[in-house]
Amino acid sequence: MTFELLSRIASPHNLRDFSEEQLRRLAAEIREALCSVCADRTAHFASNLGVVELCIALHSVFDFEKDRLIWDTGHQIYPHKLITGRFAEFDSIRRKGGLMGYPNPAESDFDLFMTGHAGSSVSTILGMKTADDLMRADGRKAVAVLGDGALPSGVVFEAFNNAAGLKKDLLVILNDNKMGICPRVGGLAETLDKARVAPFYNGLKRDVAWLLNKLPVVGESMEHALAQFKDAVKGFLHGGMLFEEMGFRYIGPVDGHDIKALRRYLELVKDVRGPVLLHVFTEKGHGFELVRTGLHECGERRDLLGDETRHSRLRAHSRHVRGQCTQQDSHGDSRSILRHGDLRKPRRRVRRRDGKERNAADRRHLQYVPSTRVRPHLPRGRASESARRVLLGSSRSRRSRWTDASRRIRQHIPALLSQHRADGYEWGTDGMFIAFGTLFGECVRAAAKLRSEGLDVGVINARFAKPLDTETILKAVEDCGFVITVEESTLCGGFGSAVLEAANDAGLHTDHIKRLGIPDRFIEHGERAELLADLGLNVEGFVAAAHAMSSIETKL
Structure with missing residues (x-):
């Protein structure tokens, strides 16, 4: 397919020269661009297919060189990137050095903030x-x-409350695709689903308006009664009353794949005073059947987890304490995050192409929560067994980490987790790698390479960052010529820092300890292997670090 219209767009102002037929053709071209670029990689494919017409309508009605626009969740921004002059670079999206899969102010002035899954858009705007x-x-x-799962975030309703009190001129567009990453559930979902009978309400409203225009004025009592009648009908037929009671003027619902209708409603609400919520129905994966069934992405891995909210995690924890299995939560997925005493959003270390939206700072926050035990990822199967030990075998809380790399090192995960002991996979006299988490396998391979070169280097699998197995780890600090701690999390306050603290508390020298991990900065998006190589967190990097430490010890 030739991108005749898309290639002509240098800025959203070009849309004003397009006819309605050309705008519909542009929507088809954008979907084709999404399919050709995103279908061969893990990406937020379906959510972007669902907002094509909405994005076109927004940019054809508003002037976002002057006006403000924030997308939340940020991963539904691909059509926005195409319309704002980034078509030529679009093939690089979520590749190292290419476009980010989220809003990025460094790319374009049209991206005001980086937004991920935070539900922060209403507060920010x-x-x-x-x-x-x-x-x-x-x-x-x-x-x-x-949209796309952002509405259930509690901060959204805090922002609604604040916006209504301030009476600011604000337009919130609810992109209602009945989904987050998975089909939505709960009371809010049921409330919004009532809006799908709204065409009857909207037709009734038009008929009543026509009738009133034919009647003489009968005073304030009739006006008040009609307002009450309107509220009662609206509350019965759809979920708009929820937002109106919060101080927003509710308008909709609107077909989110009808560009003409969207533009008409946007023109209608553009100059309305006070906070307005425009309810738009879209279909996730619209126009591409394979993605409509796959939902999240077309790559190797398809996430079907429910959205992780603070409430759902706490509710899940209370269920598990009562003895229910981890795998019964989150639609049967064993990667449920268990937490007690930790209310921070989980982040999965250096992960695929998500860049700053998923990073590695959470472990250091957990380190300082009293009575919390912290360990790395677990593969499926081990997770459920471990959760039972965690929640039924101790009053303390523990934090497990799961990552995309976990399946590669299953053979190294010990069965008995309740002992909180490190695993001396190989013991060396010249040096020792102490690995926490996903990079244990790389440490084993690096140690094997070093031994083939005549350097006796061992590996310890530190299965817990807290409590630390000081008996095993401090023995390595005392006996080995050098110690290298390895973690796929931040060095600042990380596992390596915990080892240094333990050695210092024991009165041991620490000059021969080197920490390898993620520096104190955000990691941009790219393939995981590429990013780890750049950080020196691969076999070659570990071998080089060991040689450097060995040279220092020889000089000493």
Whole structure:
């Protein structure tokens, strides 16, 4: 397919020269571009297919060189990137050095903030609107697109409450695709699903309006009664009353794949005073049947986990304490995150192409939570067994880590987790790798290579970062010529720091200890193997670090 229209777009202003037929053709070209680029890699494919028409309508009605636009969740931004002049670079998306799969202000002035799965858009756009009003930036519109699982975030309702109180001119577009990563559930979902009978309500509203225009004015009592009637009908027929009770003017629902209808409604609400919520129905994966069934991505791995909210994790924990199996939660997936005393959002270390949206800082936060035990990933099967030990065998809480790399090192995971002991896989006299987590297998291979070169280097699998197996680890610190700690998490306050603290508390010298891990900065997106190589967290990097430490010890 030739991208005749898409290739002509240097900025969203070009859309104003397109006819309605050309806009529909543009939507088809954008879907074709998404299919040709994203179908061969893990990407947020389906959610982007669902917002094509909405994105076109937004950019054809508003001027986002002046107006404000925030997408939440941020991974539904691909059509926005195509329309804002990044078509020529689109093939690089989620590749190292290429476009990010989320909004990125470094790429374009049209991307105001980086947004991931935080549900922060309404709060952010409200803050920007407040600042614009203080600077008397009259006429600048503020729009937040909220969808693909972002609405259940508690911070969204805090922002709704604040926005209604401030009475700011704010447009929130609810992109309702009935999904997050998986089909939504719960009371809020049921409330929103009522809106799918709304065409009857909207038709009734038009008929009543026509009838009233034919009647003489009968005073405030009739006006008040009709307002009550409207609220009652709206509350019965769809979920708009939820938002109206919170102080938003509810409009919709609108077919999110009808560009003409979307533009008409956007023009209607563009100049409405006060906070407005426009309810838009879209279909995740619209226009591509394979993705409609696969939902999340077309690559090797397909996530079908439920959205992880603070409430759901706490609820899951309380269930498990009562003896229910981990695998019964999160739609049968054993990667449920268990936590007690830790309320931070989980992040999965250096992971695929997600860049800053998923990073490695969570372990250091957990280190300082009293009575918490921290260990790395577990493969499927071990996770359920471990969860029972965690929740039924101790009053303390523990934190497990699962990553995409876990399946590669299953053979190294010990069966008895309740002892909290490190595993001396190989013991060396010249040096020792102490690995925490996903890079244990690489350490084993690096040690084998070093032994073939005449350097006696061993490997310890530190199965817990907290409590630390000080007996095993401090023995290595005392006996070995050098010790290298390895972790796929941040060095600042990480596992290596815990080893240094333990050695210092024991009165041992630490000059021969080197820490390898992620530096104190955000890691950009790219293939996991590429990123780890850049950080020196692969076999070659470990071998080089061991040779460097061995040279220092020889000089000493």
